[in-house]
Amino acid sequence: xxxxxxxxxxxxxxxxxxxxxxxxxxxxxxxxxxxxxxxxxxxxxxxxxxxxxxxxxxxxxxxxxxxxxxxxxxxxxxxxxxxxxxxxxxxxxxxxxxxxxxxxxxxxxxxxxxxxxxxxxxxxxxxxxxxxxxxxxxxxxxxxxxxxxxxxxxxxxxxxxxxxxxxxxxxxxxxxxxxxxxx
Amino acid sequence: xxxxxxxxxxxxxxxxxxxxxxxxxxxxxxxxxxxxxxxxxxxxxxxxxxxxxxxxxxxxxxxxxxxxxxxxxxxxxxxxxxxxxxxxxxxxxxxxxxxxxxxxxxxxxxxxxxxxxxxxxxxxxxxxxxxxxxxxxxxxxxxxxxxxxxxxxxxxxxxxxxxxxxxxxxxxxxxxxxxxxxxxxxxxxxxxxxxxxxxxxxxxxxxxxxxxxxxxxxxxxxxxxxxxxxxxxxxxxxxxxxxxxxxxxxxxxxxxxxxxxxxxxxxxxxxxxxxxxxxxxxxxxxxxxxxxxxxxxxxxxxxxxxxxxxxxxxxxxxxxxxxxxxxxxxxxxxxxxxxxxxxxxxxxxxxxxxxxxxxxxxxxxxxxxxxxxxxxxxxxxxxxxxxxxxxxxxxxxxxxxxxxxxxxxxxxxxxxxxxxxxxxxxxxxxxxxxxxxxxxxxxxxxxxxxxxxxxxxxxxxxxxxxxxxxxxxxxxxxxxxxxxxxxxxxxxxxxxxxxxxxxxxxxxxxxxxxxxxxxxxxxxxxxxxxxxxxxxxxxxxxxxxxxxxxxxxxxxxxxxxxxxxxxxxxxxxxxxxxxxxxxxxxxxxxxxxxxxxxxxxxxxxxxxxxxxxxxxxxxxxxxxxxxxxxxxxxxxxxxxxxxxxxxxxxxxxxxxxxxxxxxxxxxxxxxxxxxxxxxxxxxxxxxxxxxxxxxxxxxxxxxxxxxxxxxxxxxxxxxxxxxxxxxxxxxxxxxxxxxxxxxxxxxxxxxxxxxxxxxxxxxxxxxxxxxxxxxxxxxxxxxxxxxxxxxxxxxxxxxxxxxxxxxxx
Numbered sequence: 001x002x003x004x005x006x007x008x009x010x011x012x013x014x015x016x017x018x019x020x021x022x023x024x025x026x027x028x029x030x031x032x033x034x035x036x037x038x039x040x041x042x043x044x045x046x047x048x049x050x051x052x053x054x055x056x057x058x059x060x061x062x063x064x065x066x067x068x069x070x071x072x073x074x075x076x077x078x079x080x081x082x083x084x085x086x087x088x089x090x091x092x093x094x095x096x097x098x099x100x101x102x103x104x105x106x107x108x109x110x111x112x113x114x115x116x117x118x119x120x121x122x123x124x125x126x127x128x129x130x131x132x133x134x135x136x137x138x139x140x141x142x143x144x145x146x147x148x149x150x151x152x153x154x155x156x157x158x159x160x161x162x163x164x165x166x167x168x169x170x171x172x173x174x175x176x177x178x179x180x181x182x183x
Numbered sequence: 184x185x186x187x188x189x190x191x192x193x194x195x196x197x198x199x200x201x202x203x204x205x206x207x208x209x210x211x212x213x214x215x216x217x218x219x220x221x222x223x224x225x226x227x228x229x230x231x232x233x234x235x236x237x238x239x240x241x242x243x244x245x246x247x248x249x250x251x252x253x254x255x256x257x258x259x260x261x262x263x264x265x266x267x268x269x270x271x272x273x274x275x276x277x278x279x280x281x282x283x284x285x286x287x288x289x290x291x292x293x294x295x296x297x298x299x300x301x302x303x304x305x306x307x308x309x310x311x312x313x314x315x316x317x318x319x320x321x322x323x324x325x326x327x328x329x330x331x332x333x334x335x336x337x338x339x340x341x342x343x344x345x346x347x348x349x350x351x352x353x354x355x356x357x358x359x360x361x362x363x364x365x366x367x368x369x370x371x372x373x374x375x376x377x378x379x380x381x382x383x384x385x386x387x388x389x390x391x392x393x394x395x396x397x398x399x400x401x402x403x404x405x406x407x408x409x410x411x412x413x414x415x416x417x418x419x420x421x422x423x424x425x426x427x428x429x430x431x432x433x434x435x436x437x438x439x440x441x442x443x444x445x446x447x448x449x450x451x452x453x454x455x456x457x458x459x460x461x462x463x464x465x466x467x468x469x470x471x472x473x474x475x476x477x478x479x480x481x482x483x484x485x486x487x488x489x490x491x492x493x494x495x496x497x498x499x500x501x502x503x504x505x506x507x508x509x510x511x512x513x514x515x516x517x518x519x520x521x522x523x524x525x526x527x528x529x530x531x532x533x534x535x536x537x538x539x540x541x542x543x544x545x546x547x548x549x550x551x552x553x554x555x556x557x558x559x560x561x562x563x564x565x566x567x568x569x570x571x572x573x574x575x576x577x578x579x580x581x582x583x584x585x586x587x588x589x590x591x592x593x594x595x596x597x598x599x600x601x602x603x604x605x606x607x608x609x610x611x612x613x614x615x616x617x618x619x620x621x622x623x624x625x626x627x628x629x630x631x632x633x634x635x636x637x638x639x640x641x642x643x644x645x646x647x648x649x650x651x652x653x654x655x656x657x658x659x660x661x662x663x664x665x666x667x668x669x670x671x672x673x674x675x676x677x678x679x680x681x682x683x684x685x686x687x688x689x690x691x692x693x694x695x696x697x698x699x700x701x702x703x704x705x706x707x708x709x710x711x712x713x714x715x716x717x718x719x720x721x722x723x724x725x726x727x728x729x730x731x732x733x734x735x736x737x738x739x740x741x742x743x744x745x746x747x748x749x750x751x752x753x754x755x756x757x758x759x760x761x762x763x764x765x766x767x768x769x770x771x772x773x774x775x776x777x778x779x780x781x782x783x784x785x786x787x788x789x790x791x792x793x794x795x796x797x798x799x800x801x802x803x804x805x806x807x808x809x810x811x812x813x814x815x816x817x818x819x820x821x822x823x824x825x826x827x828x829x830x831x832x833x834x835x836x837x838x839x840x841x842x843x844x845x846x847x848x849x850x851x852x853x854x855x856x857x858x859x860x861x862x863x864x865x866x867x868x869x870x871x872x873x874x875x876x877x878x879x880x881x882x883x884x885x886x887x888x889x890x891x892x893x894x895x896x897x898x899x900x901x902x903x904x905x906x907x908x909x910x911x912x913x914x915x916x917x918x919x920x921x922x923x924x925x926x927x928x929x930x931x932x933x934x935x936x937x938x939x940x941x942x943x944x945x946x947x948x949x950x951x952x953x954x955x956x957x958x959x960x961x962x963x964x965x966x967x968x969x970x971x972x973x974x975x976x977x978x979x980x981x982x983x984x985x986x987x988x989x990x991x992x
Contacts (some may be wrong), residue, residue: 027782028806035782043790073779109910112951131861131913136951144857149795150802171793 030066033142034073036151037100037126040140041079043166046099047122056080059098060088061114062106065128092117103138104128112136122161134176139163141176149174206240214245221248226255243276254285264289280309280316284324291546292572294338296331303328334545337567345606352402353392353602358385360590360600361577366426366476366530367617368581369394371588372406372448374421379599389421391451407452422483423472426530432472443469443483462509463499470494471577476530481507484524492520496537516560517553524548525577529584536578539563546572550589573598616683618696620655620671626699628655631673638666638682668829670836676700676712677815677822677839680829695719703814705904710881710984711816714842719806814912815839816880816986867987869916869956877985880915881905885943887978889926892938894946902943905984906950916956918983919943922965924974929963937961939980 027035041056056079060066074084087094092114095101101123103111108130115125115137126140127133133141134154139161141152152174158165206214217232230252237245246266253263267286271278287302303324310316310324353359358376365371371392376385389406408419414435422443423432431448433456434441442464446456458464463483470484479501486494495518499510512518519541525548527536533555538548542563549570551563566578571593578589587605592598622629636642669681681698697717702709789797818824826837883905885898894902909915921940923932937960944959965977 027801027804031779031782032786032801032805035779035786038783039786039790042787073783077783107907107911109907109951112910131864145802145805147802147857150798166790168790168793172790172795172798 028069029145030069031073033128034066034069036142037102038073038077038079038084040124040126040169041082041100043169044124045164046124047162054082055085056082056100057085057087057098059095059101060086061095061101061103062090062110063104064088065104095123096121098123100124100126102126102128103130103133108132108136111138120161122163124158124163140173143174147174152176206236210236210239217248221252224255226252230256243270243273246270247278250285261289261292264293280306280313281320283309284320284327287324287327291327291331291334294334294572296335296338300328300331303331330544330546333543333565334572337543337545337565337570347604347606349400349602349604353400358592358599359390359602361421361525362579362588362590362602363421363424363577364579364581364588365424365428366581368586370428371400372421372424372431373403373590373602375403376599387418387420389419389453391448404451406448409446409452409454409456422470423474425474425478426476430474430478432474434470439468440466441468441470443472460507462507468494471525473526473528475528475532477532480528480532481510482513482526482528482535483510484526485510491515491518493522493540494524496523496526496535514560517563522548527577527579529580531584535560536566536580537563538574538576538578545570547574548576550575550578616657616694616696618657618694618698620657620673620698620700622673622676622700622702624701626701629673629675629700631655631671633657634670634672636668636670638668668841670838671698673700675702676714677825678837679714680836680838680841681716682841682843703816703908705881705908706901708820708881709817710820710908711814712839714811714813714815714839716811716813716842718810811842813840813842816878816912816915819879820881864913867914867916867956869987870958872916872987876988877916877918877983878988879983879985881908881984883982883984885939885980885982886975887939887980889924889974889978890935891978892935892942894942902946902982903950905982906947906952908984909947909952909956910950912986914987916958916985916987917947917952918958918960918981918985919947920959920981920983921961922977922979922981923963924977925964926974933961933963935961936963943980943982 037058058070058074060070070086074086077084087098089095095118099122101114101118103114103125105128106114111127111130111133118125119137124140125138127138127142129142129144130138134152134157137154137157139154139158143150143152149172151172153165153170154176155165155170156177213232214236217229217236220226220229220232230249233245233249233252236242237249247270250263250266250270253259253261253266256262263285267282267289270276271282271286283302283306287299287306290296290299290302306324307321307328310321348354349359353371353373355375358379360374360376362371362373371394373390373392375388375390377388379385389408390403391406392400392403395401408414411419417435417437418441420434420441421431422434424430429447431446431453433444433446433453435444435456435458436442443459444456445459446453448454459481463469463481465485465487467485467487469487472481472483474481481499481501483497483499484494485497487497490512496513497510498513499507502508517523517535517537517539519539521539521541521544523537523539523541525538528534529536534552535555536550536552538550540548542549542551543565545565550566552566553563554561571591573592575589575591575593578587580587585606588602589605590600590602592600620629620631621627667683669683670678671681672678679698679700695718697715699713699715699717701713701715703711703713785797785801788794789801815825825839827840828835828837829841830836883901885894887893887895905917909917919940921936921938921943923936923939925932927935940959940961944957947957948954965979
């Protein structure tokens with residue numbers, strides 16, 4: 001175990017040296033999160049839908065921590081050949097046509113209600129370092145900096161909505177299962 | 184003009200007749216015309232004619248007159264040098280003594296200081312026996328010898344700064360001068376003289392430029408003057424800029440009869456221009472001005488009687504009424520018999536930069552600095568590096584002491600000024616804290632009061648500056664490696680005690696801080712508040728550089744190569760004050776354009792190849808906001824009861840529980856903190872906690888009809904509010920106690936009271952409140968008849984929301 005750790009940290013050091021750019025470049029927290037969200041769309045398949053076949057709609061629910069970063073990252077680039085559309089809203093009804101909803105700082109109570117209301121819709125929910133997000137029925141949650149994995153995934157919820165998440169993505173995530181859904 | 188007449192006079196007397204044997208009749212006529220023009224002091228017309236003669240006849244007097252003509256031009260004085268030099272060395276000719284002074288001046292201009300000293304010494308020696316010599320020229324020669332000695336000393340000192348001339352769009356073919364910057368170096372105003380060297384009276388305009396995200400200055404815009412027609416026939420010049428950029432000072436007047444006016448800049452127009460009072464403005468000349476960062480002192484230039492000679496620097500304090508008091512001359516340490524000009528008080532409030540023709544000038548106006556301590560000014564020090572033998576004026580420096588601006592006419596024959604930037608190579612160990620205080624949803628700026636204490640010494644930092652109520656913004660400068668307590672008071676919230684640790688560093692940091700206060704509303708009341716503090720560090724050096732400087736365990740002593748850095752030491756050692764400068768510039772620092780494609784591709788590749796290492800490194804390198812969110816619930820809903828006492832520097836202060844920021848924590852500490860938080864939340868034992876550990880923050884009572892246990896419909900909104908509070912806040916729990924009135928059998932009542940409580944419990948569970956947080960009990964008949972014996976108030980469920988004490992993460 002100890003040897004493993006040494007090798008691991010050695011490889012980290014080596015990589016830091018090798019990848020002078022862009023790994024070593026200082027990106028801000030939300031630039032990186034935006035880049036993750038962009039790439040999630042490449043490794044996730046939504047059930048075929050009639051609305052917006054050429055667009056991926058990303059909604060920011062509640063206060064937006066990204067500022068202009070999202071537009072800089074998404075607009076003008078395509079994921080799976082689709083353009084991005086970004087909306088910001090506080091109302092659940094506006095989420096109907098979304099593929100992804102990013103939930104930032106709205107509190108646990110509101111998050112639970114939101115998850116409940118879109119339970120049967122093929123919307124990928126992404127939480128922003130929210131404790132117990134995946135346990136509450138969210139699909140993807142960013143973890144705090146320096147966690148073992150950068151994000152956690154509840155694939156059971158994704159499956160129940162017909163959302164297919166690539167095994168590659170699952171391998172990199174901390175997997176949360178909701179087998180004990182009820183207490 | 185005096186000296187020139189002297190020369191002419193002398194020439195006539197000493198070289199009355201010269202024969203021009205080689206000249207053709209035509210050339211003789213040209214020479215005659217030239218002489219006649221020269222006699223009428225029409226030098227510029229005479230000059231080309233003499234030059235023509237000089238090309239055909241090698242004659243000492245012609246050379247002499249060419250030199251004299253050049254000396255009399257505005258922009259070509261230096262061209263006199265070879266002519267006068269040649270003539271003065273001819274043994275056959277006895278030149279007038281004043282020539283030695285003129286030559287000395289030209290040598291000095293061209294940095295030939297040893298030659299210059301020789302000439303001035305010659306003048307001093309020869310003028311003793313010269314009947315036309317004037318004592319003022321003797322004094323001049325004497326002064327210039329010491330100026331040249333200064334120059335030899337100062338110009339041979341190595342300097343540790345880069346001086347760059349600003350490129351387009353600031354410097355143009357015209358003359359740009361008198362740059363002034365805000366302390367955060369986000370805005371620059373300066374003057375531009377159009378047509379210098381071409382037209383008699385150059386047109387002077389005031390310009391403003393904003394710093395671009397890439398660090399360059401943006402396209403300058405002309406500053407318009409509100410109701411400019413009022414100042415017809417007057418010159419309008421830039422006199423000063425407050426460190427926050429809120430106030431701009433102007434010199435308005437005719438010729439030398441200038442006065443100081445103050446206005447402010449709004450959408451590229453100077454508005455609200457007002458003349459300063461009669462204490463500042465006299466019938467004499469009043470010029471450049473500099474206001475201290477706290478806005479209480481004004482330094483300005485005046486030639487009013489009672490000074491030391493020429494223009495002097497004066498200081499006025501703002502009276503209690505807010506107007507300027509009778510100024511005082513800042514004294515002989517700074518002011519000399521020569522002119523002093525362009526004062527600039529650095530935001531440290533200790534270091535005054537000014538220009539002077541006196542002191543240890545190396546020629547013309549030089550830039551000096553002097554520090555004040557207990558009202559005593561130190562001996563002015565020649566700044567060295569920016570100074571030339573010509574006029575160097577208008578030095579300003581940003582708050583971190585790292586970048587200065589000045590204008591100089593060096594190397595320009597038309598005396599056109601250019602704006603220069605001085606970059607000090609050595610980083611400065613200081614942290615500039617820029618912040619904003621907002622409250623509510625949506626977040627709006629609030630008026631607040633900030634007090635700062637040095638945690639180690641407990642000393643209250645001397646000056647107290649409040650954030651601008653309009654923008655909620657504040658700016659402070661901290662020396663590193665210290666803990667500070669910030670006490671933030673505002674009307675509607677608990678005073679907050681925020682501990683800020685400024686890590687040790689050898690370079691300049693900028694900390695951007697957002698403090699957001701938000702009330703927690705429940706029904707019509709407020710039961711607590713959430714304080715969110717976001718700290719983002721920007722180091723102003725590249726990460727790589729920073730890494731090479733910083734060693735984690737043994738901080739190196741910062742090296743002070745350059746004397747300008749002392750300025751910063753000053754802040755640390757002499758005052759240790761927190762300087763606060765308002766700033767209205769947007770303080771969120773935009774990141775330089777980044778290669779988002781590289782980032783996107785890297786993450787994609789890492790996922791594609793399921794490479795967790797790359798993602799870990801990326802994560803570890805992320806520039807993260809340091810976000811602290813703290814929720815304070817009021818004890819029994821009463822704000823006043825919620826304060827804790829802290830002793831800071833002998834003072835007992837009452838604040839909300841202190842907030843510790845993560846700044847300076849190692850990654851390990853940060854992770855353990857997160858883990859500990861989760862642990863604490865998990866282990867919070869609400870059900871088994873003793874009542875003393877419960878801090879009650881809110882109580883709701885539901886009343887029931889006889890023998891009913893259904894929750895009245897009108898209660899749902901209030902209950903939902905409580906549920907939200909309980910779900911959102913991990914350390915909140917609730918007691919749900921059921922009661923009945925005393926009608927009916929005791930046993931039945933006990934059961935009924937339980938049912939009432941159970942129904943509320945079920946409601947809470949449906950709202951996803953964690954069962955572990957709820958203490959449910961049926962008490963049967965209410966025995967508490969203190970408040971009312973009316974049975975309708977006895978049939979109830981009491982919901983007591985409490986916070987578990989002693990569970991701090």
